[in-house]
Amino acid sequence: MARDGAIYINVISLILIAALLGVVVYLQNDVRALRSEIQELRETSSGLPAKEFTLETTFSDGFAFLGKGGAIDGVKNPTLKVKVGDVVKITIVNGDGVGHDFVIDELKVHADHVKEKGESVDVIFKTEQPGEYTYYCSVPGHREAGMEGKIIVVEEDQH
Numbered sequence: 001m002a003r004d005g006a007i008y009i010n011v012i013s014l015i016l017i018a019a020l021l022g023v024v025v026y027l028q029n030d031v032r033a034l035r036s037e038i039q040e041l042r043e044t045s046s047g048l049p050a051k052e053f054t055l056e057t058t059f060s061d062g063f064a065f066l067g068k069g070g071a072i073d074g075v076k077n078p079t080l081k082v083k084v085g086d087v088v089k090i091t092i093v094n095g096d097g098v099g100h101d102f103v104i105d106e107l108k109v110h111a112d113h114v115k116e117k118g119e120s121v122d123v124i125f126k127t128e129q130p131g132e133y134t135y136y137c138s139v140p141g142h143r144e145a146g147m148e149g150k151i152i153v154v155e156e157d158q159h
């Protein structure tokens, strides 16, 4: 009787150990799946814009780009601050019904013209060198009439 009991307990512990091993393997697979999911998310998110700005063209005593939303909201020709390596997206919205474009010569940025009121266009670019660059509208006379501002690119560790 005592022997039967001992065998019974051994069988039970073997089943328990097998069950525990199963749980451990299951959890390991879960962790692995989570890791690869996180890696995938990292890879896809690295291509998304890190900095987004919206500029609306406006006319009131001269032309200007008017900042929309965030820290630049309501600021005329706002200074845009970004970091080296940032993927920058700038949306130009036509707010005055006059044809405009958006150019940053040094960064080889040149947006298509927005002709009608409400029309918008996005430019996306990656910053590579620190520096101070000028954005402007290249429609003849517009830069002189006020459509000019700065974009400042700083090193990663500066703020």
Ligand SMILES: [Cu+2]
Residues within 6 Å of the ligand: 063, 099, 100, 101, 137, 138, 139, 142, 147
């Ligand atoms: Cu213009």
